[in-house]
Amino acid sequence: MGVRIGVGWCSSFDRPLAQRLHGYRPYRRLRYAYRAPSLFLQGMLRAGADVEFVEFDGDFGTDDLVSRPGRPIDVLYVASHGMSRPDGYRLALHETDWRLALPFGVDGPTVAVFDTCFLVNRDDRTWWQPWLAGLGPSLRLVLGFSSFATVGERQSERGAAFARDLTTMPFVAAWCAAVGHTSYPETDEPVAIAFGDDAADASHVMETASVGSLPPPRTGAIPVVAWWPR
Secondary structure, three states: OOOEEEEEEOOOOOOOHHHHHOOOOOOOOOOOOOHHHHHHHHHHHHOOOEEEEEEEHHHOOHHHHOOOOOOOOOEEEEEOOEEEEOOEEEEEOOOOEEEOOOOOOOOOOOEEEEEOOOOOOOOOOOOOHHHHOOOOOOOOEEEEEOOOOOOOOOHHHHHHHHHHHOOOOOHHHHHHHHHHHHOOOOOOOEEEEEEEOOHHHHHHHHHHOEOOEOOOOOOOOOOEEEEEOO
16 A cells, blocks of 8 residues: 554543642543554554554654654544634643644645544634644645544444545545444534645545545645535
C-alpha cells in the first residue's frame, strides 16, 4: 500500500495539581478509546501500510501531532475526548488540551481522523473560520464527527470497517460507510473537511482522495475549505 500511518489514543486523563485546586475536573475515562485506533492499525497493516508510531495515554502528546523529522506520516488516526470551541477544535490529551495550530500539517499528515466528539459544531455558522489559519500545506483532509462520538465496543468497530473500506473507497466515502455500519441510528454524525488552493481543488480532494491517490501539499498560504455534509 505504501501509506505511512500513525495512531494514538487517550483513555485516562489527569491535570496538574494547580488546576485541580481551582476546581478543574479531569475528563472521564474512555474505556474503549484504544479499540478503534487499534483495529484501524490492524486492518491497515494487513493491507500493507507502514506504521510510523503507536502512542497512548501519557506517552501520546503534542509532539505526536506534528511532523517528525524525517518520518512524515500520511494518515493520522486519533481517539480521545474532543470539543469545538469558538476559537477552534481542541483535543484532550492525558495532561493537557491540544489546540489546532502550526506546525500541524507542515510535513504531514495528509489525512487526519479525529475519532472524538465535535470536531465541528454545526450550530455555529462560523465554525470553519478557525480552520483557515494554523494549518500546514500537507494537511488536505480531516475526518471526524459533528456530534457526540459514541465510544463503545460495537461502535469502535468503525476502525476496522474504515481500514477495510479504504481498500476500495476514497477516504470520505469509507469514513461515512464505516460510521454508518457501526453506529446506532441517528447517532454519530460523520463529517469531512477538505482544504484546497481553490474551491475546485478542495472539492476534488473531498471526492477523490484515497490511499492510492493522496493529494500533494497545497501551494497557497490560506486554504479554501470545503465540507461534507453541507
